[in-house]
Amino acid sequence: MQEPNSTALPTPRFEAGRTFWIAGLGGRFNLATNGGIPALWEAFGPSIGKVPGQVGGMTYGLCCNPRDDGSFEYVAGVEVSSPDGLPSSFRCIKVEPQRYAVFVHAGDVSTLHETFHRIWHQWLPASGFQAGHAPEFERYSADFDPVAGTGTVEIWLPVRGGADAAA
Secondary structure (H helix, E strand, C coil), X not given: XXXXXXXXXXXXXXXXXXXXXXXXXXXXXXXXXXXXXXHHXXXXXXXXXXXXXXXXXXEEEEEECCCCCCCEEEEEEEEECCCCCCCCCCEEEEECCCEEEEEECCCCHHHXXXXXHHHHHHHHHHHCEEECCCCEEEEECCCCECCCCECCEEEEEEEEECCCCCC
């Protein structure tokens, strides 16, 4: 079977994560329903820059709380200083420090699923690492514009084991 796209996956950098909170709108998805994630972003968009306690201008797509049925929770959100004072419709997830493999997504946001596919099905099995038991997330630069396709998108995958990569 041919891969979704022949674009090479860039070599990841490794980062030591920190504790932070992500708050926004969440929903439960699986591979068959994850086409609904853009609608979650559309609903959350007007809140960006107005979320109580928002830190910075980056936005996050957080994947967490997987279940045995293959479903996961996705939160379209921003970093906040604390979970206090958020609208009742918001989910707030605390991200604990982890070691991450960080991949810069090249291309339009509509091809993000292809980069995820290459990470999970090519890079991870060949890397000597295992996925960590923690949220993975997309981090969008403050200047990210999904319509124009400008800005930077990174995929942060928690990892454990593997070679001791310092790069």
